[in-house]
Amino acid sequence: xxxxxxxxxxxxxxxxxxxxxxxxxxxPHIELARLGERGALDFVTxxxxxxxxxxxxxxxxxxxxxATGRVGLVPTVTTTHTEPFHVQAAVxxxxxxxxxxxxxxxDVSATEAEARLFGRRRAAPREALWQEAGEVADAARxxxxxxxxxxxxxxxxxxxxxxxxxxxxxxxxxxxxxxKGPSIVPRPPQGNPVVVVDATGGHARDMAVxxxxxxLVRAASPAQAGAAxxxxxxxxxxxxxxxxxxxxxxxxxxxxGGGEQAAQPGHGGGPLPTAEGPLYRGxxxxxxxxxxxxxxxxxxxxxxxxxxxxxxxxxxxVNGTVALLQHRGLFRTFYPGATLREHxxxxxxxxxxxxxxxxxx
Amino acid sequence: xxxxxxxxxxxxxxxxxxxxxxxxxxNTTVWADPRSxxxxxxxxxxxxxxTAERGLFDFFFLAEGLRLREHKGRIHDLDVVGxxxxxxxxxxxxxxxxxxGLAATVNATFNEPYELARRLASLDHLSxxxxxxxxxxxxxxxxxxxxxxxxxxDRADRYTRAAEFVATARxxxxxxxxxxxxxxxxxxxxxxxxxxxxxxxxxAGEFGVPRPPQGHPVVIQAGDSPEGREFAASSADVVFxxxxxLEAGRDFYADVKGxxxxxxxxxxxxxxxxxxxxxxxxxxxxxxxxxxxIRRQQVSPQNAILALxxxxxxxxxxxxxxxxxxxxxxxxxxxxxxxxxxxxxPFAVAEKWRALSRAKGLSIHQTVIETTSRQSFIGTPAAVAxxxxxxxxxxxxxxxxxxxxxxxxxxxxxxxxxxxLLQERGAFRTEYEGATLRSHLGLPEPVRKG
Numbered sequence: 160x161x162x163x164x165x166x167x168x169x170x171x172x173x174x175x176x177x178x179x180x181x182x183x184x185x186x187p188h189i190e191l192a193r194l195g196e197r198g199a200l201d202f203v204t205x206x207x208x209x210x211x212x213x214x215x216x217x218x219x220x221x222x223x224x225x226a227t228g229r230v231g232l233v234p235t236v237t238t239t240h241t242e243p244f245h246v247q248a249a250v251x252x253x254x255x256x257x258x259x260x261x262x263x264x265x266d267v268s269a270t271e272a273e274a275r276l277f278g279r280r281r282a283a284p285r286e287a288l289w290q291e292a293g294e295v296a297d298a299a300r301x302x303x304x305x306x307x308x309x310x311x312x313x314x315x316x317x318x319x320x321x322x323x324x325x326x327x328x329x330x331x332x333x334x335x336x337x338x339k340g341p342s343i344v345p346r347p348p349q350g351n352p353v354v355v356v357d358a359t360g361g362h363a364r365d366m367a368v369x370x371x372x373x374x375l376v377r378a379a380s381p382a383q384a385g386a387a388x389x390x391x392x393x394x395x396x397x398x399x400x401x402x403x404x405x406x407x408x409x410x411x412x413x414x415x416g417g418g419e420q421a422a423q424p425g426h427g428g429g430p431l432p433t434a435e436g437p438l439y440r441g442x443x444x445x446x447x448x449x450x451x452x453x454x455x456x457x458x459x460x461x462x463x464x465x466x467x468x469x470x471x472x473x474x475x476x477v478n479g480t481v482a483l484l485q486h487r488g489l490f491r492t493f494y495p496g497a498t499l500r501e502h503x504x505x506x507x508x509x510x511x512x513x514x515x516x517x518x519x520x
Numbered sequence: 521x522x523x524x525x526x527x528x529x530x531x532x533x534x535x536x537x538x539x540x541x542x543x544x545x546x547n548t549t550v551w552a553d554p555r556s557x558x559x560x561x562x563x564x565x566x567x568x569x570x571t572a573e574r575g576l577f578d579f580f581f582l583a584e585g586l587r588l589r590e591h592k593g594r595i596h597d598l599d600v601v602g603x604x605x606x607x608x609x610x611x612x613x614x615x616x617x618x619x620x621g622l623a624a625t626v627n628a629t630f631n632e633p634y635e636l637a638r639r640l641a642s643l644d645h646l647s648x649x650x651x652x653x654x655x656x657x658x659x660x661x662x663x664x665x666x667x668x669x670x671x672x673x674d675r676a677d678r679y680t681r682a683a684e685f686v687a688t689a690r691x692x693x694x695x696x697x698x699x700x701x702x703x704x705x706x707x708x709x710x711x712x713x714x715x716x717x718x719x720x721x722x723x724a725g726e727f728g729v730p731r732p733p734q735g736h737p738v739v740i741q742a743g744d745s746p747e748g749r750e751f752a753a754s755s756a757d758v759v760f761x762x763x764x765x766l767e768a769g770r771d772f773y774a775d776v777k778g779x780x781x782x783x784x785x786x787x788x789x790x791x792x793x794x795x796x797x798x799x800x801x802x803x804x805x806x807x808x809x810x811x812x813x814i815r816r817q818q819v820s821p822q823n824a825i826l827a828l829x830x831x832x833x834x835x836x837x838x839x840x841x842x843x844x845x846x847x848x849x850x851x852x853x854x855x856x857x858x859x860x861x862x863x864x865x866p867f868a869v870a871e872k873w874r875a876l877s878r879a880k881g882l883s884i885h886q887t888v889i890e891t892t893s894r895q896s897f898i899g900t901p902a903a904v905a906x907x908x909x910x911x912x913x914x915x916x917x918x919x920x921x922x923x924x925x926x927x928x929x930x931x932x933x934x935x936x937x938x939x940x941l942l943q944e945r946g947a948f949r950t951e952y953e954g955a956t957l958r959s960h961l962g963l964p965e966p967v968r969k970g
Contacts (some may be wrong), residue, residue, distance in 0.1 A: 182693065183645045183708060183730055185614070209634065212711065212728050214642035222646040225562075242630065244586070244666045245605070252604035256562045256612035276634040280725040315552045318822035321602070323595040326588065339665035343585045345560050345602040361718070497646035 171454050171490050172406060172461030172503060174202045174233070179469045183214055185222045192223045195230050198477035199491045199503040200261055202231025204325045204355070204463065209240065209273045217249050224257035231499030233262030233355055238295040239288055240268055240277045244338055247299035250352050251344040259348035259498030262373070263299075264355040264404055266367070267292050289362035294333035296354055296370040300479065301329040304510045305341035327512040349500050350507045357410065358391060359436075361445035368394040368405075372505055375410040375463050377436040380429050385407045406460040406503055409453065414440040415468040415475040436465075443479025450480070451489055536912045536948050537791055537919025537961060538939075539623070540572035541581045543927050548797065549600045550817040550925045559600050559927050562612060567928035569613045572620055575935035576949050578960040579621025579652055579738075580613065581921055582606040586630060587663045589859035591826060592835060596859075600927075607639050614647035621957030623740060625653035628685040629659060629678070630667045631639075633721055637689035640737045641729040649733030649956030651904050654740040654760060657682045662858045679747045681720045686739055686755045689714050692727045693736050694968050734958045735808075735966040744772075752790065753779035757963050763795045764896045769794060769916030791858040791961055796896035798922065800933050804899050811898045814925055815889050824888040825861055830857050831869045841885040845877045905941035912947065 175198075177191035188205070195203040207216035224232060232253065236246050246263075254261035267288035268274070274282045305448035310325035312338030327339035351372075358367035358374040367374040374391050378384035384407075392402035412435050429449075430437035439446055453459055484490040496502055543549040544559040551559075558564050569580045585603055589596040608623035613622055616686045622643065636653075644651035664671030673681060699711040708730035715724040741748065741756035752759045753776060763769045799814060801807030819827070821841035828846070828905060829836050833854025836846060846930045850866035863869055877887045911917045915924035924930025942948035954960060 181708070184648070185646045209638070209728065214729055215639050217608065218611040218639060218642040218646060221608045222614050224612050225566075225615035240632070241635065242667055245631070248605040249608050252608035255560060255604050256609060258562070272725055276723055276725045277632050278721060279632065306602065313551055319597045320600055321553055321595070321597045322836055323597045326595050336668045337665070339587070340668075341588055343588065343602065344604055490684035 168454055168457045169460060169504060171450070171484065172201045172408060173198070173450075173481065173484075173490060174204060174231070174408060174461070174463045175200055175473060176206065176463070176465040176471060177203045178206050178213075178465075185219070185226075187466045187470075188219050189223055189226045192220075192227050192230060192232070193496070194473050194477050196227050196387065197261060197487075198481040199494055200230055200477075200481070201461070202233045202260075202353075202499055204233045204264055206264070207235040208237060208266065209268055209276050210270060217253055217366065220261075221256055224253070224260065227258070227260075229494040229497065229502075230261050231262055231307060231353065231502055232257055232488075233264050233353070233499075235264040235266050237266050237268050238292040239283075240273065240279070243295045243298045243336055244302070244342075247302045248342060248344050250299065251303055251347040251349075254347035254349055254352045255344070259500070260348065261347070262285040262353035262355050262499055264357070265292050265296055265370075266357070285360065286362045289360075289366045290325050291333065291335050292363075293370055294331075294336070296366070298329065298333065298336075298338050300354075300370075301331055301511070302338065302340055302342040303346060303510050305329050306344075306345050306346045307510050307513045308350075311345065325513075335496070344508040346510065349498050350510065353499050353503065353505065358387075359410075364391070367391065368400075369398060370502075371405065371423065373406045373408060375408050375502065376459070377410050378458075379432055379437050381453045381456045381458035384457070386455065388459055396477060404505055406505070408463045409459045410436055410463045410465065412436055412438040412465045412467060412495050413446060413472055413476065415443055415446065415472045415479070416440075416468060443475045444483060446476070446489075447480045447483040450484060451487065533909070533947050534912055534918075535910060535962070536942060538572075538575065538577045538919040538948070539579045539581050539621075539793060539919070540568060540575075540577050541583070541921050541923040542568055543924050543930055544583065544603045545585055545601045546583070546599050546923070547823070548818055548923060548925055549927060550814065551600050552820070552929075553817060553926060555929055556926055557928055560602055560604055562609070564928040565604075565609055565613055565904050566616050568924075568931060569617050569620060571928075571935050573617045575931070575939045576952060577620060578919065579623045579650075579957055580610075580617075580912055581623045581654070582609065582625060584625035584627060584654075584656065586627060586658070587666055587859050590662075590857070591829065598820065598826055600631060607643060610651070610810070611643055611646055614643070614650065616651075618834040619650070619955065619960070621650045621652055621738065621960060622647055623654055623738070624782070625654040625656055625742075625937060628655055628657050628682040629673055630663070630669075631685075633685050633692065633716075634727075636685075637692040638727070638729055640689070641693060641727075641732045644732035644737050645729065646735055649958070651732070651734070652738035652740055652758070652957055654742060655682050655686060655756075658740060660859075665705060672698050677720075677813075679743070679751050679834050681920055683751055683755060684718045684720045688718070688721050688723070689849075690736055690966070691716055691969070693732055695727045696730045698731070698968070721901045730948040731968075734956050735968065738957050738961065738963065749776050750779060752776060753785070754783050756790060757958075757961065758791045758793055761792060761917075763794050763916075764893075766794060766911060766914065766916050769911060772912065773915050773917065788962065789964060791963070793919045793921050794896075794917050795921045795923055797925065798904055798934060798938075799895045799896040799935060800901055800904060802900065804903065807898045807900065807903075811895050814895070815892050818925070819892055820887045821885050821886070824885040827888045827892075828873075828884060830860070831863050831873070832859070833866060839884060842883045845884055845887060901937035901941055905945070908938075909942065909945060909947050 219233040307325035355369040356367035610622040661671030833851040
């Protein structure tokens with residue numbers, strides 16, 4: 160049975176990037192994450208790559224976790240020069256220290272310069288790298304499931320701390336790596352932390368329809384975004400996934416430096432295409448209108464907003480755009496849930512191995 | 521606090537350094553006690569770290585696991601198992617502590633210098649100069665099954681890889697121009713290209729993180745072989761040892777400190793900190809009773825059979841824990857146990873245990889409890905403070921890595937009852953004097969190379 164494609168619109172979801180060039184310690188990151196939380200955003204992202212100047216993104220968001228209470232925390236973690244076993248353990252641990260607020264933005268390292276930092280593999284074509292990224296995400300999900308939720312039993316009578324029938328080898332064999340398992344980290348609070356993929360490129364899109372909980376798309380109009388979302392949902396359904404469990408957010412670079420002035424003439428109300436992706440330049444009120452219009456048209460489940468000037472634009476975004484959307488009843492004013500999955504309306508996944516309980520093989 | 525005026529502390533004696541080992545996956549951790557809490561929840565880490573910081577400890581220490589241990593081809597289920605990833609936990613702990621050093625054990629075999637140097641530098645920046653790295657190495661194919669390259673190292677190559685790894689990490693940490701060079705407040709300098717070509721690593725490029733606040737995060741080393749001691753003398757800031765007696769401690773201390781001069785280092789440049797356990801009581805007798813009770817908790821009947829199987833290397837599940845020891849000989853070629861350190865001479869150990877059992881009329885269970893190592897320090901808070909101070913004054917140690925048996929409250933009593941006594945005798949700080957772990961340990965600023 161093919162599940163029906165998700166149509167109509169659910170709640171609006173909003174996320175923002177908190178990347179700041181030249182920020183190496185905790186304070187500037189905490190400030191922006193708290194700002195995002197004040198706006199009740201679903202999550203904040205922090206990009207990363209080995210070619211980037213800046214601290215390890217996952218470490219920064221782990222540092223932020225105790226300093227925030229509800230906002231989702233989504234670092235980029237790359238899959239090309241890293242160990243899949245370490246990656247999944249670190250993401251699971253971010254979920255533990257944040258009490259279920261972790262996500263993982265998957266990316267690859269495609270340049271020769273990055274390959275030279277490791278000296279182990281040459282740079283490879285994107286197609287192969289994204290195929291590997293898909294395998295890493297697959298292996299990660301299996302490792303997150305390798306402990307059933309109730310594996311720890313602390314049974315004094317039999318002296319057993321765990322029920323080892325509820326710990327599972329994953330025996331994952333990929334093209335470029337293999338992992339035995341189980342994970343060293345018990346199943347994280349969300350079961351599986353939220354996997355986020357920028358589905359703009361073709362190879363990344365294939366990976367996203369298989370493995371992403373949240374796909375990011377770049378579109379210059381609601382029609383374009385809606386088509387991208389429909390295509391992702393259709394492809395996910397063909398692969399046997401429930402499209403209702405795949406959120407599609409439009410990635411939008413925002414420059415709110417224009418204050419209250421109207422969107423730049425020539426916009427036609429839509430964003431401008433740039434090398435960094437579609438750019439919105441104008442005031443926070445018009446941005447709220449754009450978000451509301453795209454969402455009302457059923458084009459996207461929400462937006463991932465990337466401020467040009469992080470401190471300035473995020474402040475205007477939260478106090479202007481978000482406040483207005485909240486005032487219109489289009490966006491939450493508080494977090495009814497505790498985990499990132501709850502913010503996104505995604506179910507906590509069943510454990511793939513628990514489903515086999517009772518199977519003697 | 522009483523109204524006693526706080527005077528600048530006078531260091532009457534050699535100062536003791538203290539660290540707290542999180543009691544997680546460890547067969548000394550008692551999980552069946554009703555006070556035992558999660559070894560995974562962040563609240564447990566926060567509790568123990570805050571306790572250590574309240575006690576003005578130098579650092580908080582996390583061990584590492586990369587594969588669940590196995591016994592008889594199945595996952596070992598009798599001890600605490602499962603833990604979060606160390607560097608991520610420490611990054612979060614940096615948010616709930618201000619001064620406490622944060623040490624992670626990270627394997628040099630299953631990581632690469634660029635990534636790990638970056639993660640350690642990140643922790644150092646995010647914690648304001650409190651990061652430490654306990655360097656361990658591994659070569660076993662069993663652990664390697666979870667990693668891209670498998671168990672690819674010869675045993676002999678372990679220390680050469682570890683030494684080159686540490687040296688490479690330091691090259692990366694030193695690769696940025698000095699901060700503040702342009703006179704601006706908060707300036708972090710600029711990256712300069714690095715290139716490292718050695719036996720194990722051939723890498724080049726630019727490092728992504730400015731020089732860490734400590735210059736170099738503190739490096740801890742835990743091996744005891746001659747190669748391990750030499751590596752410590754050449755490269756480490758702290759040695760985590762297992763020498764629990766005064767005599768063994770003094771020998772080790774003299775040996776390792778004696779190796780420093782060859783590397784142009786002073787004796788104080790390397791701190792020797794044995795991992796130790798403790799049991800407190802209001803009287804000596806009460807402490808002894810508690811110590812026995814804890815050992816009993818540490819060894820369940822099932823664990824006694826398992827301890828035997830670790831020595832014998834054969835399935836002994838048919839034996840009664842309350843019955844006598846097996847007459848059969850151990851199998852030295854056994855692969856029954858995976859992911860643990862192997863018993864050195866199983867025949868000798870088996871004979872020793874049998875002799876003990878015969879001499880005292882002990883069952884399997886009683887024998888294993890009897891042979892389980894005694895806690896290092898047992899007594900009243902005053903007696904334990906005396907012993908700790910004696911170890912340090914007489915150069916058997918520079919301090920201790922305390923391994924409590926309970927998560928997360930196992931350090932509470934020590935901090936409340938022993939630390940004040942150490943402070944009274946002027947052997948332990950009454951406040952943190954610096955902000956970085958390096959300053960707590962009294963380690964010199966690392967010299968920038970390149």
